Amino acid sequence: MFKRRSIIALLIISVLILASLSGCGSQPKEEAPAAPAAPAASGDEGNKEAAQTPEDSGKDYKIVLLLPGPINDQGWNATAYEGLQMVEKDLGIKMEYIESVQQADFEAVFTDYGSRGYDLVFAHGTQFYDAAVNVGPQFPDTFYMVINSEEGQEPNVGGIGVREWEGGYIAGIIAGMNTDTKKMGAIGSFPFPVIAGTLDAFEAAAQRIDPEIQVTKTYVNSWEDIQKGKETALAMAEAGSDVIFCSANEVGLGSIEASKTKGVKAVGYISPQNEVAPGTVLSSVIYNTPGLFKGTVQQLIDGELKPVGASLGWADGVLDMQWTDDIGQDVKDAVYEAIDELKAGKIENPYKGE
Amino acid sequence: MKDIFNITFLIALLSASIRLSVPILFAALGGMYSERSGVVNIGLEGMMLVGAFAGVVGSYFTGSYWIGAMVAVLSGMLMAALFALITVKIKINQIVSGVAINLLAVGVTSFFYRALFGITTVPITVNAFSPVSIPILSDIPIIGEILFKQTVLVYIAFLLVPISHYIFYKTSLGLSIRTVGEHPMAADTVGIPVSKVRIVCVLISGALAGLGGSFLSLGQFNMFVDNMVSGRGFIAVAAVIFGKWSPTGVLMASLIFGVADALQIRIQMAGVSIPYQFLLMFPYLLTVVAVTGIVGRTTSPKALGNPYEK
Numbered sequence: 173m174f175k176r177r178s179i180i181a182l183l184i185i186s187v188l189i190l191a192s193l194s195g196c197g198s199q200p201k202e203e204a205p206a207a208p209a210a211p212a213a214s215g216d217e218g219n220k221e222a223a224q225t226p227e228d229s230g231k232d233y234k235i236v237l238l239l240p241g242p243i244n245d246q247g248w249n250a251t252a253y254e255g256l257q258m259v260e261k262d263l264g265i266k267m268e269y270i271e272s273v274q275q276a277d278f279e280a281v282f283t284d285y286g287s288r289g290y291d292l293v294f295a296h297g298t299q300f301y302d303a304a305v306n307v308g309p310q311f312p313d314t315f316y317m318v319i320n321s322e323e324g325q326e327p328n329v330g331g332i333g334v335r336e337w338e339g340g341y342i343a344g345i346i347a348g349m350n351t352d353t354k355k356m357g358a359i360g361s362f363p364f365p366v367i368a369g370t371l372d373a374f375e376a377a378a379q380r381i382d383p384e385i386q387v388t389k390t391y392v393n394s395w396e397d398i399q400k401g402k403e404t405a406l407a408m409a410e411a412g413s414d415v416i417f418c419s420a421n422e423v424g425l426g427s428i429e430a431s432k433t434k435g436v437k438a439v440g441y442i443s444p445q446n447e448v449a450p451g452t453v454l455s456s457v458i459y460n461t462p463g464l465f466k467g468t469v470q471q472l473i474d475g476e477l478k479p480v481g482a483s484l485g486w487a488d489g490v491l492d493m494q495w496t497d498d499i500g501q502d503v504k505d506a507v508y509e510a511i512d513e514l515k516a517g518k519i520e521n522p523y524k525g526e
Numbered sequence: 527m528k529d530i531f532n533i534t535f536l537i538a539l540l541s542a543s544i545r546l547s548v549p550i551l552f553a554a555l556g557g558m559y560s561e562r563s564g565v566v567n568i569g570l571e572g573m574m575l576v577g578a579f580a581g582v583v584g585s586y587f588t589g590s591y592w593i594g595a596m597v598a599v600l601s602g603m604l605m606a607a608l609f610a611l612i613t614v615k616i617k618i619n620q621i622v623s624g625v626a627i628n629l630l631a632v633g634v635t636s637f638f639y640r641a642l643f644g645i646t647t648v649p650i651t652v653n654a655f656s657p658v659s660i661p662i663l664s665d666i667p668i669i670g671e672i673l674f675k676q677t678v679l680v681y682i683a684f685l686l687v688p689i690s691h692y693i694f695y696k697t698s699l700g701l702s703i704r705t706v707g708e709h710p711m712a713a714d715t716v717g718i719p720v721s722k723v724r725i726v727c728v729l730i731s732g733a734l735a736g737l738g739g740s741f742l743s744l745g746q747f748n749m750f751v752d753n754m755v756s757g758r759g760f761i762a763v764a765a766v767i768f769g770k771w772s773p774t775g776v777l778m779a780s781l782i783f784g785v786a787d788a789l790q791i792r793i794q795m796a797g798v799s800i801p802y803q804f805l806l807m808f809p810y811l812l813t814v815v816a817v818t819g820i821v822g823r824t825t826s827p828k829a830l831g832n833p834y835e836k
């Protein structure tokens with residue numbers, strides 16, 4: 173019995189080794205053992221070649237997108253997936269992706285793709301930054317691009333920060349002009365600086381419309397617990413809020429559902445959410461994240477990727493509006509005025525800190 | 527904080543508590559059947575998730591939320607059948623198998639959602655349950671507002687408590703379940719088919735967990751989103767222990783979790799200067815308290831977690 177088991181184990185191991193070797197056809201590199209998840213390391217000669225000959229149709233690029241959640245989360249990760257499709261359609265480059273990468277696995281996954289000689293690794297969230305900085309220097313031929321990080325590090329870690337607070341600010345303008353009770357609710361996922369800053373900006377913008385407006389801010393500690401999102405928004409509406417804003421992916425669907433139930437309004441956020449509940453969603457502030465991916469891949473092709481952090485907002489076309497027909501011209505005017513001010517850098521980030 | 531304790535607030539708080547406790551109650555009642563027969567069911571979370579998804583699929587293709595709920599029950603049972611096969615028949619470690627069921631559920635639901643509906647930016651919506659006011663009872667001040675203006679699934683959940691109590695303590699089936707969970711060998715010697723009883727109990731737990739999942743997707747919403755159960759199955763496992771494996775105990779435990787959650791939301795909103803993390807921790811803190819047995823002695827079924835070998 174024991175013998176048979178060990179034979180089977182041996183068989184499985186050899187099949188695995190064969191399978192992983194067949195994928196590369198060259199000598200494994202010495203960094204390989206650092207990657208527990210990697211079946212085996214592959215040489216990267218082939219990719220270097222590809223990187224040096226950008227005139228080639230680009231089909232030889234090895235690019236992967238790491239996502240912290242599922243691609244159908246109706247928010248953050250969904251927009252990244254759209255970006256991947258855009259890259260494929262417009263640039264003809266097929267990108268791989270992995271969903272729901274857990275924090276504990278960040279370094280292992282980075283090491284894995286580094287040792288397999290990928291040209292570009294997208295990590296969709298600022299939480300990936302530390303791991304990228306730790307792993308990056310070991311794989312100088314791979315570029316790690318951390319979305320939503322405003323920092324980068326030599327030689328090969330870049331960041332593209334989205335000034336999410338600018339989105340929250342515009343949502344606040346819309347909400348501020350549509351409240352009768354002068355009370356509104358803002359729901360966040362976790363009090364990360366980015367999310368807290370978005371809610372603070374929402375509040376600041378609403379109070380710019382009317383200083384008497386009160387904004388109730390709460391966190392649900394989840395990106396996907398839509399029942400909690402719904403109950404939170406219901407409680408807000410019961411306490412008198414008549415506009416609800418939510419920056420927490422799927423949880424936002426819960427808050428929109430609650431707004432519909434209670435007959436109050438909601439501001440859509442990140443993905444175009446006007447169709448989720450027509451008549452309830454005033455309009456949506458949307459992210460043009462797909463463009464970020466296309467732009468970065470284009471930079472890779474042109475050999476212009478730089479290990480620096482960028483910070484993008486309305487001025488860079490990263491944010492956009494999806495209007496509904498219910499919105500009056502006065503609201504639109506106020507929004508475009510605020511957008512112009514944001515573009516001109518006239519508004520300070522209202523983030524109050526921890 | 528000023529107007530926090532008026533009657534409207536209390537009504538809103540308690541009816542939110544009911545809504546938040548119902549999915550836990552369904553799954554915990556199911557878990558109780560399974561655990562009483564000696565099978566630890568950590569897989570409740572996964573069975574709920576499959577139920578939530580299947581409910582939406584059933585309602586989408588037939589247009590009937592009742593059929594949706596039926597499909598949810600059946601698919602919960604399907605997951606449970608797999609779990610029973612692994613744990614009762616093949617006798618693999620119940621905890622490990624339960625974790626496997628949970629992981630499987632996340633993948634299966636996500637995969638089939640995409641296979642059926644594609645990757646959508648706006649979720650597919652289906653026909654769903656709406657609140658039904660029970661005549662006369664719903665006119666009772668306060669209580670009527672809280673208890674009798676809910677969806678049918680809420681009433682079913684609460685009716686299941688006395689039904690389960692009756693089954694456990696007044697029928698021979700209940701006696702068999704309890705015996706199998708306490709002393710399977712004794713049960714076997716008096717002719718109770720241990721494996722059969724356990725399989726039936728695991729199937730019941732799957733059915734109820736599935737129904738609990740469909741309460742989320744069809745009773746609270748009209749859509750499915752990935753991982754929408756968000757840990758309620760695990761809270762249910764704790765509620766079984768907290769409730770000391772009895773139907774009324776499980777009911778109380780579920781309600782306490784529901785109240786804790788509903789209160790947590792409102793305290794946070796009132797801007798009380800307690801760190802919000804502490805408030806969010808509250809339901810889970812209760813869980814830890816429950817599991818460590820601080821609330822009285824918890825006597826689990828003696829054969830819990832042990833596969834029965836003849």
